[in-house]
Amino acid sequence: MEARGYHVAVVGATGAVGQQMLNTLEKRNFPISKLTLLSSERSAGKKVTFRDEEYTVQTATPDSFEGVQIALFSAGGSVSKELAPEAVKRGAIVVDNTSAYRMDENVPLVVPEVNEEALKNHNGIIANPNCSTIQMVVALEPLRKQYGLSKVIVSTYQAVSGAGAAAINELREQSQAILNGDSFSPEILPVKGDEKHYQIAFNAIPQIDKFQDNGFTFEEMKMINETKKIMDMSQLHVAATCVRLPVETGHSESVYVEIDDLNVSAEQVKQLLKESDGITLQDDPSQQLYPMPADCVGKNDVFVGRIRKDLDRDNGFHMWIVSDNLLKGAAWNSVQIAESLVKLKLV
Amino acid sequence: MEARGYHVAVVGATGAVGQQMLNTLEKRNFPISKLTLLSSERSAGKKVTFRDEEYTVQTATPDSFEGVQIALFSAGGSVSKELAPEAVKRGAIVVDNTSAYRMDENVPLVVPEVNEEALKNHNGIIANPNCSTIQMVVALEPLRKQYGLSKVIVSTYQAVSGAGAAAINELREQSQAILNGDSFSPEILPVKGDEKHYQIAFNAIPQIDKFQDNGFTFEEMKMINETKKIMDMSQLHVAATCVRLPVETGHSESVYVEIDDLNVSAEQVKQLLKESDGITLQDDPSQQLYPMPADCVGKNDVFVGRIRKDLDRDNGFHMWIVSDNLLKGAAWNSVQIAESLVKLKLV
Numbered sequence: 060m061e062a063r064g065y066h067v068a069v070v071g072a073t074g075a076v077g078q079q080m081l082n083t084l085e086k087r088n089f090p091i092s093k094l095t096l097l098s099s100e101r102s103a104g105k106k107v108t109f110r111d112e113e114y115t116v117q118t119a120t121p122d123s124f125e126g127v128q129i130a131l132f133s134a135g136g137s138v139s140k141e142l143a144p145e146a147v148k149r150g151a152i153v154v155d156n157t158s159a160y161r162m163d164e165n166v167p168l169v170v171p172e173v174n175e176e177a178l179k180n181h182n183g184i185i186a187n188p189n190c191s192t193i194q195m196v197v198a199l200e201p202l203r204k205q206y207g208l209s210k211v212i213v214s215t216y217q218a219v220s221g222a223g224a225a226a227i228n229e230l231r232e233q234s235q236a237i238l239n240g241d242s243f244s245p246e247i248l249p250v251k252g253d254e255k256h257y258q259i260a261f262n263a264i265p266q267i268d269k270f271q272d273n274g275f276t277f278e279e280m281k282m283i284n285e286t287k288k289i290m291d292m293s294q295l296h297v298a299a300t301c302v303r304l305p306v307e308t309g310h311s312e313s314v315y316v317e318i319d320d321l322n323v324s325a326e327q328v329k330q331l332l333k334e335s336d337g338i339t340l341q342d343d344p345s346q347q348l349y350p351m352p353a354d355c356v357g358k359n360d361v362f363v364g365r366i367r368k369d370l371d372r373d374n375g376f377h378m379w380i381v382s383d384n385l386l387k388g389a390a391w392n393s394v395q396i397a398e399s400l401v402k403l404k405l406v
Numbered sequence: 407m408e409a410r411g412y413h414v415a416v417v418g419a420t421g422a423v424g425q426q427m428l429n430t431l432e433k434r435n436f437p438i439s440k441l442t443l444l445s446s447e448r449s450a451g452k453k454v455t456f457r458d459e460e461y462t463v464q465t466a467t468p469d470s471f472e473g474v475q476i477a478l479f480s481a482g483g484s485v486s487k488e489l490a491p492e493a494v495k496r497g498a499i500v501v502d503n504t505s506a507y508r509m510d511e512n513v514p515l516v517v518p519e520v521n522e523e524a525l526k527n528h529n530g531i532i533a534n535p536n537c538s539t540i541q542m543v544v545a546l547e548p549l550r551k552q553y554g555l556s557k558v559i560v561s562t563y564q565a566v567s568g569a570g571a572a573a574i575n576e577l578r579e580q581s582q583a584i585l586n587g588d589s590f591s592p593e594i595l596p597v598k599g600d601e602k603h604y605q606i607a608f609n610a611i612p613q614i615d616k617f618q619d620n621g622f623t624f625e626e627m628k629m630i631n632e633t634k635k636i637m638d639m640s641q642l643h644v645a646a647t648c649v650r651l652p653v654e655t656g657h658s659e660s661v662y663v664e665i666d667d668l669n670v671s672a673e674q675v676k677q678l679l680k681e682s683d684g685i686t687l688q689d690d691p692s693q694q695l696y697p698m699p700a701d702c703v704g705k706n707d708v709f710v711g712r713i714r715k716d717l718d719r720d721n722g723f724h725m726w727i728v729s730d731n732l733l734k735g736a737a738w739n740s741v742q743i744a745e746s747l748v749k750l751k752l753v
Contacts, residue, residue: 210718214561214660216610216649230608235585238578255694261577262700263563263651263658265712265726270691274672274714283717296718300660300726302563304610305652311610313561313647313660325621344617347602353609365612367621370630371557371643379612379647 064090065406067397068127068151070142071134072096072116073105075224076156079390080131081109083359087394090401097123099134121145128406131393132156147183152406154185154393158277161186161285168288170392171399172337173200178399185396188289189281190388191215191301191310196289197361197387198380199316201335202328203290207319209374210296213282216304216311217267218352219259221384222248226259227307233260234305249303260305267301276301309352310384314377321373325366328376332363337387342366350381358383359391411437412753414744415474415498417489418481419443419463420452422571423503426737427478428456430706434741437748444470446481468492475753478740479503494530499753501532501740505624508533508632515635518742519684520547525746532743535636536628537735538562538648538657543636544708544734545727546663548682549675550637554666556721557643560629563651563658564614565699566606568731569595573606574654580607581652596650607652614648623648656699657731661724668720672713675723679710684734689713697728705730706738 067084071077077098084091096107097119105116117123119138124130124146132139132146133156143153143160160166167177168186173196178185188196195213202208219226229247236243237260245256249266257264268277275283282299286292333340341350342364350362361382369375382388400406414431418424424445431438443454444466452463464470466485471477471493479486479493480503490500490507507513514524515533520543525532535543542560549555566573576594583590584607592603596613604611614625622630629646633639680687688697689711697709708729716722729735747753 212559212662214647216563216651231585234581238582238585249694253694257694257698258700261653262698263653264698265658265660265696266694270694273717274691274712275717298662298716298718298722298724300561300712300724302658302660304563306608306610311612311649313612313649315559315645315662344621347596347600347604347613347617349612351604351609351611353605365621365647369645370620370622371645375645377645377647 064092065128066093066095066126067091068095068097068124068130070097070119070130070132070138072107073098073102074133075220076133076385076389079385080133080393081107083386083390083394085110087398089394089397095123095127099138124149124151127151129154129397129400131397133389143184152181152183152185152400154187154396156187156389156393158189158281160184161188162288168285169396170196170289171395172197173289174291175399178396178403178405181405187389187393187396188285189278190221190384191217191278191312192282192285192289193388193392194310194361194380194382195282195312195314196286197337198314198332198363198378200290201331202316202318203292205331206323208292208295208316209319210317211286212298212315214313215299215301216306217301218306218308218310218384219248219303220308221310222251230259230305230307233258237261259303262305264303265300267303306352308383308385309355309381310388311352312380314380316376317372318374318376325368325376329366332366337361338363340364349379352381355381355383357386359386361387411439412475413440413442413473414438415442415444415471415477417444417466417477417479417485419454420445420449421480422567423480423732423736426732427480427740428454430733430737430741432457434745436741436744442470442474446485471496471498474498476501476744476747478744480736490531499528499530499532499747501534501743503534503736503740505536505628507531508535509635515632516743517543517636517739518746519544520636521638522746525743525750525752528752534736534740534743535632536625537568537731538564538625538659539629539632539636540735540739541657541708541727541729542629542659542661543633544684545661545679545710545725547637548678549663549665550639552678553670555639555642555663556666557664558633559645559662561660562646562648563653564648565653565655565657565731566595566650567655568657569598577606577652577654580605584608606650609652611650612647614650653699655730655732656702656728657735658699659727661727663723664719665721665723672715672723676713679713684708685710687711696726699728702728702730704733706733708734
């Protein structure tokens with residue numbers, strides 16, 4: 060590690076995730092010798108404060124990456140497609156928070172609690188998984204290691220901040236309009252680029268990202284495919300139903316798993332997860348203690364509760380997994396990857 | 407059937423469900439010769455309009471049921487426990503919307519689309535199932551009949567109106583407080599009678615009803631036990647995770663099922679459900695057509711969509727089931743039972 064730190068670039072510095080990346084770099088006291096803040100042309104010129112210093116955000120171009128050692132990308136898939144290779148060409152390691160490279164077999168898809176070692180095989184780009192995938196695999200990995208894992212069925216309860224700052228505004232404005240009895244016109248959710256838009260306030264929308272031909276949405280297929288890749292379990296059975304809720308931040312997941320071991324109690328699963336990295340166990344029905352999105356905001360951990368054994372299958376368990384989708388689901392996992400790169404002397 | 411109709415009593419006439427019962431009786435033009443509106447002492451004296459006539463709600467006592475032929479109860483389990491036998495003693499048939507008698511082996515638990523014939527074995531009391539159970543079994547029954555059914559895993563997305571009118575007010579007031587940046591103090595949800603109360607606005611609470619010793623909530627165990635009883639499948643594997651959402655009315659359910667037949671396509675399941683009683687199929691990903699709670703309010707049907715075959719199991723299917731929890735989940739199913747009693751000449 061260089062004594063003074065690294066030249067770090069944040070691409071998409073003005074977005075919801077970019078802002079959390081800067082907060083996280085600051086909180087973690089990440090060793091930064093120089094910081095370059097980049098964005099699309101639209102947001103360039105904006106002022107951003109980091110460690111009490113004011114930065115002007117620049118338009119990202121290939122030459123922006125001269126001298127950059129670590130580039131955190133979160134400005135949309137097309138920006139990553141265009142500029143991540145340019146950054147790598149100039150010697151940077153890219154941690155990409157978009158879906159552009161996640162399923163590329165030459166790109167490690169990393170959640171440090173699960174597959175930090177995969178970083179060693181990087182070719183310049185490292186992909187940060189989808190938010191809903193990250194928090195789930197953090198909870199699944201200890202089960203896999205200890206008991207073996209064969210099946211996962213997840214239903215999600217996802218916050219609007221996963222769809223960006225405009226979706227947060229839409230939820231707030233729509234909620235106010237409904238409370239006032241005013242009319243409103245949905246324009247962003249469920250998917251900004253899709254044809255129809257629906258009410259999100261006081262509603263639940265079973266669509267996140269567009270539909271594939273097989274009837275699953277891209278979000279659901281991300282959870283299925285990314286989970287298999289991160290856990291290196293191509294044969295794992297995974298199914299997902301992804302639903303958007305009128306929650307600002309914090310994704311929740313109702314997860315059913317089947318493990319290989321038939322002789323495990325719910326108490327053992329609780330104990331195992333309690334001792335696992337990156338997890339806070341919140342599980343005490345007698346105290347009405349369980350994770351909720353409103354409680355997880357601003358925290359890096361994955362919160363797990365409602366752990367109970369299936370009533371019909373000895374190897375089946377149900378659980379409820381909650382995390383801040385902007386932190387562990389995005390900014391914190393990206394910074395954590397950068398910290399792992401430093402720790403493993405890969406940068 | 408008597409030409410002029412029946413003497414009907416509604417117990418709990420001023421509550422959220424009671425009001426919907428009266429609306430539904432009116433809309434369905436149910437044959438009523440005399441209407442008696444009853445409630446606890448607290449709500450007695452309130453005025454209620456039915457078919458342009460004003461009624462004063464009376465305190466329910468055993469003698470209130472003299473001459474009553476059909477009594478619809480929705481005033482809480484303790485009222486049903488005390489007064490349903492008194493109503494039966496006086497010759498009434500009771501349709502009880504509380505959980506008081508649901509698992510009583512002498513009491514039929516009825517969803518007319520599924521087990522209308524069970525009404526023939528009644529002993530005076532007929533139980534109306536839990537709201538989240540009703541909408542699910544309406545969608546499951548055609549699958550069971552056509553293909554056989556072996557396993558059900560459901561995660562619910564439940565509206566606050568299931569917890570009564572006070573919970574609706576709490577959601578509205580809390581939402582406004584949060585939008586204003588004001589403080590607030592949760593007092594009702596998740597469970598009025600439980601010790602702790604949590605924010606419901608812009609949150610998701612994985613607790614409905616109190617916890618049992620096995621880690622499941624009573625709501626979850628209701629879904630499990632009632633489903634087996636209604637479908638007469640004691641060996642059916644059912645698991646449930648029940649979650650309360652900031653939605654006013656309309657329960658949603660993400661349901662995974664396994665059928666016995668290995669050679670069924672998602673298209674066949676869609677066609678089957680489309681042709682089934684009480685179901686409206688809303689399933690066209692190319693048009694972003696799927697059920698949502700905001701669209702189901704005020705409608706009697708169960709709405710089903712997002713039907714797709716599991717990617718790993720040929721006999722596994724995922725679907726999304728939505729219905730108005732105050733109508734098919736409560737008032738409409740109760741009135742529908744009354745209509746079946748008339749049709750089957752059991753009253």
